[in-house]
Amino acid sequence: MTKTRRGPIRAAVPLIPAAALAALAALVTGCSADADRDGDGRPESAGRAALAADAGTGATPDKARIAENVKSALEVRISTGEGRFGSGTHSPCASSSPKVFTEECGEAADYTREAARFALDEIDGRSGFATLGTTARKLDKAAATYRDLGCAKNPAAADARKACLDPAAVVAQGFSDLRDGANLGLAGK
DSSP states (O other), rough: OOOOOOHHHHEEEEEHHHHHHHHHHHHHHHHHHTTTSSOOOHHHHHHHHHHHHHHHTTHHHHHHHHHHHHHHHHHHHHHHHHHHHHGGGGGGTSSTTTTTTEEEEEEEHHHHHHHHHHHHHHHHTTTTTTHHHHHHHHHHHHHHHHHTTTGGGGSSSSHHHHHHHHHHHHHHHHHHHHHHHHHHHTTTT
């Protein structure tokens, strides 16, 4: 004989739509520019107030256009680099790659560094690109460290090889991180 539990299941079913509606209501009111007209000092309120103020002056479309242009220009470099070198675990600089101590990873590091510097040049003096700036500086430093340590020349010493793994891993993840930074730039972050 099979025991059926209909009572608790029936009670839970009406709660699911109610929970979904509550979450949707919170999302809609939280994203509304009218939710906090005066601003209460919290970063999200200040951001909404700034966006509302910019909407009246036309500044938001310019910022959005600039962010889109930066993202588009950077995406060309990212896509080219991914096509040539791979990304993440498919990169020659991935910690698990047999090519991590070869010139192929060195070339990937150089290309990633160029993309990072391009991003820094594009966003220089512009607000709304904090994440992209941080990411690009980190990549620039990691690629330089990889080269400075001589990692592409297959170092024999265990401590030298170990020192190469962190910057190589940052380079391997670099294209994805740059893309994420550019996407966050569209949101002014």
